Amino acid sequence: MIAIVKYNAGNITSVKNAIERLGYSCIVTDEKTLLQQAEKVIFPGVGEASSAMQYLKEKGLDEVIKNLTQPVLGICLGQQLLCQFSEEGNTVCLGIFEATVKKFEPKLKVPHMGWNNIFGLDSVLYKGISKEGNFYFVHSYYAEIGKETSAICKYILPFSASMQKDNFYATQFHPEKSSSVGEQLLLNFLKL
Amino acid sequence: MLKKRIIPCLDIKDGRVVKGVQFLSLKDAGNPVELASFYSKNGADELVFLDISATLEKRKTLAEMVTQLAKEINIPFTVGGGIQSVEDAKLLLQSGADKVSINSAAVLNPSLITQISNEFGSQSLVVAIDIKKIGNDWFVFIKGGTESTGIPAVDWGKKVEALGAGELLVTSMNNDGSKNGFALEITNAISEAVSIPVIASGGAGNAEDFIDLFTKTEVSAGLAASIFHFNEVPIATLKNILKTQNIPIR
Numbered sequence: 341m342i343a344i345v346k347y348n349a350g351n352i353t354s355v356k357n358a359i360e361r362l363g364y365s366c367i368v369t370d371e372k373t374l375l376q377q378a379e380k381v382i383f384p385g386v387g388e389a390s391s392a393m394q395y396l397k398e399k400g401l402d403e404v405i406k407n408l409t410q411p412v413l414g415i416c417l418g419q420q421l422l423c424q425f426s427e428e429g430n431t432v433c434l435g436i437f438e439a440t441v442k443k444f445e446p447k448l449k450v451p452h453m454g455w456n457n458i459f460g461l462d463s464v465l466y467k468g469i470s471k472e473g474n475f476y477f478v479h480s481y482y483a484e485i486g487k488e489t490s491a492i493c494k495y496i497l498p499f500s501a502s503m504q505k506d507n508f509y510a511t512q513f514h515p516e517k518s519s520s521v522g523e524q525l526l527l528n529f530l531k532l
Numbered sequence: 533m534l535k536k537r538i539i540p541c542l543d544i545k546d547g548r549v550v551k552g553v554q555f556l557s558l559k560d561a562g563n564p565v566e567l568a569s570f571y572s573k574n575g576a577d578e579l580v581f582l583d584i585s586a587t588l589e590k591r592k593t594l595a596e597m598v599t600q601l602a603k604e605i606n607i608p609f610t611v612g613g614g615i616q617s618v619e620d621a622k623l624l625l626q627s628g629a630d631k632v633s634i635n636s637a638a639v640l641n642p643s644l645i646t647q648i649s650n651e652f653g654s655q656s657l658v659v660a661i662d663i664k665k666i667g668n669d670w671f672v673f674i675k676g677g678t679e680s681t682g683i684p685a686v687d688w689g690k691k692v693e694a695l696g697a698g699e700l701l702v703t704s705m706n707n708d709g710s711k712n713g714f715a716l717e718i719t720n721a722i723s724e725a726v727s728i729p730v731i732a733s734g735g736a737g738n739a740e741d742f743i744d745l746f747t748k749t750e751v752s753a754g755l756a757a758s759i760f761h762f763n764e765v766p767i768a769t770l771k772n773i774l775k776t777q778n779i780p781i782r
Contacts, residue, residue, distance in 0.1 A: 353628045354685045356604050364633065387653055389675065392734060446727045448534075448750060451655055451698060453729050455535040455577055455782040474782045476534060476608060495534055517608045 342366035343378035349385035349417055351514070358516035360455050362523060364530055372404045380530065381408055384516075385417030386478070390429025392417060406434050411532045412508050414457045419451070419503060419510035420483060428481050432440065436508045439486040445495050448511070451480045456513075458501040463490035465502070465509055465528045472523065473521040475513035483512065535754035536746045536774070538767055539731060540760040542567060544613070545585045547593040553665045557652040564602050567753075571760070573609045573686045575767045577782055578631070580701070580755060583613030591620065594622025595627045602628020606741070610658050616641075625656055632719040633658035633701060636674040639681055639688075644650040659697040659761055661688060661720065670718045677705045689730075700726065701755065703733040711737025711759070713744055720749035731755050739765055739773040746779045 344355055348483045359382070365380075367374065375381055383405060385392060396402045405412070414422045421433045426441035433441070444450045449496045455474040478513075484494060488496060490507035493501035493512065502511040515522035543550050547676045548562040556641035568579055581601075583594050591614065600612055611624050613632030615726040621632045635657045636646050638659050648657050662677050663670045663685040681688075694764055702722055704715030714732045729752035734744055736756035745754050 350656065351630070352623065353602060353626065355629070357608065357628065361606070362602070371571075386655065449729045451657065451729075452534065452726055453699065454537050454752060478608075482654075511729065519605065519606050523606060 341376050341486065342382065343382050344382045344384060345375065345401065346370040347385070347392060347399070347401065349387035351386045351394050351416070351516070352384055354514075355382055355384045355415065356518045358523065358526055359530070362513075362527055362530060370390045370399055370401060372400065375404055376408070378410065380410055380513060380532070381405075381412045383412060383414040383418040384526070385421065387417055388428060389417065389420060389426040389433070389481070390431040391488065392421060393431050393433060396421075396515070401482075406436065409507055412460045413529050414508070414510035415516070416512060416514055418481060419500070419512050420481060422503070422508060422510050423483050426481060436489045437483065437486065437503050437505060437510070439488065439500060439503070440526060441481050441483050445480050446515050447496050451478055452495045453478045455518075458491040458493045458513075461491045463502060463509065464490065464532070465503050465504075469521055469524050475511075475515070475518040475522060477513045479512060492509050503529050533780045535577070535780045537731075538575070538742070538771060539578045539580055539755040540571050540576050540767070540782075541580040541582060541733070541755050541757045543757070544583045544594070544597065545589060547597045556680075564597055565604050568601055568605050568609070570590050571767065572605055575771050575782070576607065577606060577715065577753070579609040581609065581611045581613075582633075583611070585613075591623070593732060595623050595744060596610065598624055598627040598629050598729055612658070612660060618643070618647045618651055621652065623659075626653055627764070630697070631656050633660045635660040635662065639672065639674050639683070642691070645692055645695040645697055649698070654696050654698035654728075657697055658699045658701050659692040660701040660703065660707055661722075662691075662703050665715075665718070668759065673705060685718060686722055686725050690727050693726045693728050699707045699729045699731065701733055704735060706735070707735030710735050713737065713741040716744060716748050719751055723751045729753065738768050742770060742774060743777050743779070746774065747777065773777050
């Protein structure tokens with residue numbers, strides 16, 4: 341069973357729809373045991389970091405997510421919350437990745453919204469995906485580049501398009517909204 | 533590099549696509565899900581659905597359509613038309629829309645911009661601005677372009693950004709339907725005045741109009757309806773032409 345973490349962040353429906361389009365069934369849940377028992381966990385999210393972290397703590401989900409041992413995929417805010425710290429609301433996050441999450445300086449349009457290509461693809465999640473592939477991004481905060489960075493995107497400055505450490509995978513972009521390229525990435529995760 | 537976006541716009545009435553979309557290859561050209569799939573497979577970067585019925589009793593039909601679209605479509609889409617409250621926005625976003633767009637309601641009740649933005653994030657809110665040139669100046673119009681507000685276009689763009697809009701959809705009424713190209717100067721002036729992305733709308737007649745839009749202005753996206761619906765300029769062809777001009781295109 342694939343479990344999607346239910347919390348106070350948007351776009352969970354889109355992720356569920358994408359998983360089901362690929363022929364997998366999934367549940368959306370905030371029950372600790374269901375998350376712990378799932379084969380894979382997806383941690384999506386569009387929203388604000390501090391209120392999301394507060395909600396996860398109130399539900400005791402912060403400790404649950406940190407200690408998951410099956411493959412976990414964080415998406416967008418999900419990737420940012422897996423980092424150490426976010427400037428958004430000065431939020432201490434889950435600390436799986438060492439990187440800090442910072443706000444874009446508005447040297448170009450912010451949010452970074454639309455399709456962008458990525459570099460240095462270094463993850464099993466990119467199997468079968470062309471280096472010219474574009475992914476859909478919508479965000480005003482970014483994770484710095486660090487040792488867990490598994491692909492880089494350049495907008496205003498280079499940042500972590502995706503990250504990976506042990507069983508934790510994460511993308512800043514939205515694979516569920518990134519057409520066939522995004523579906524390939526999700527499929528690669530589901531097949532891990 | 534961030535790509536310039538090409539966005540087809542579909543008018544919806546009672547859950548059906550209207551304005552005579554003509555694709556011989558489609559079994560049911562009025563079916564929004566089928567048409568949306570067609571566009572996304574042919575390279576559309578995003579889709580916009582504007583519900584022109586949007587009466588209270590039709591809103592449920594719209595939400596059901598959004599639910600179906602969200603199940604089938606793997607690119608982002610915006611839904612607008614008749615949204616007057618946070619509850620209206622919530623229903624569409626929870627049904628699976630990535631963004632909602634508001635137009636007249638934003639002028640009549642500017643606090644709605646802030647309410648939706650605070651509740652769902654600015655990325656979920658597109659403010660649509662209909663503008664018309666009177667003398668040498670551009671002003672905001674509402675209610676389908678029938679009512680002048682007297683608000684200068686650039687001022688309104690800055691105001692809605694400050695109130696929490698995540699993106700602007702600027703339609704020039706002077707250009708809309710003309711097929712003589714986008715309103716380049718004013719759309720660029722609005723884009724330069726704000727730090728959020730701007731979508732240009734109204735006037736697209738051929739590929740040249742999109743080349744002008746993306747080489748002479750800094751706007752993020754171009755929206756069009758009839759040239760795509762009547763297959764005058766297939767999206768895939770348009771994107772290939774833009775690529776040959778070194779415009780960043782997916």
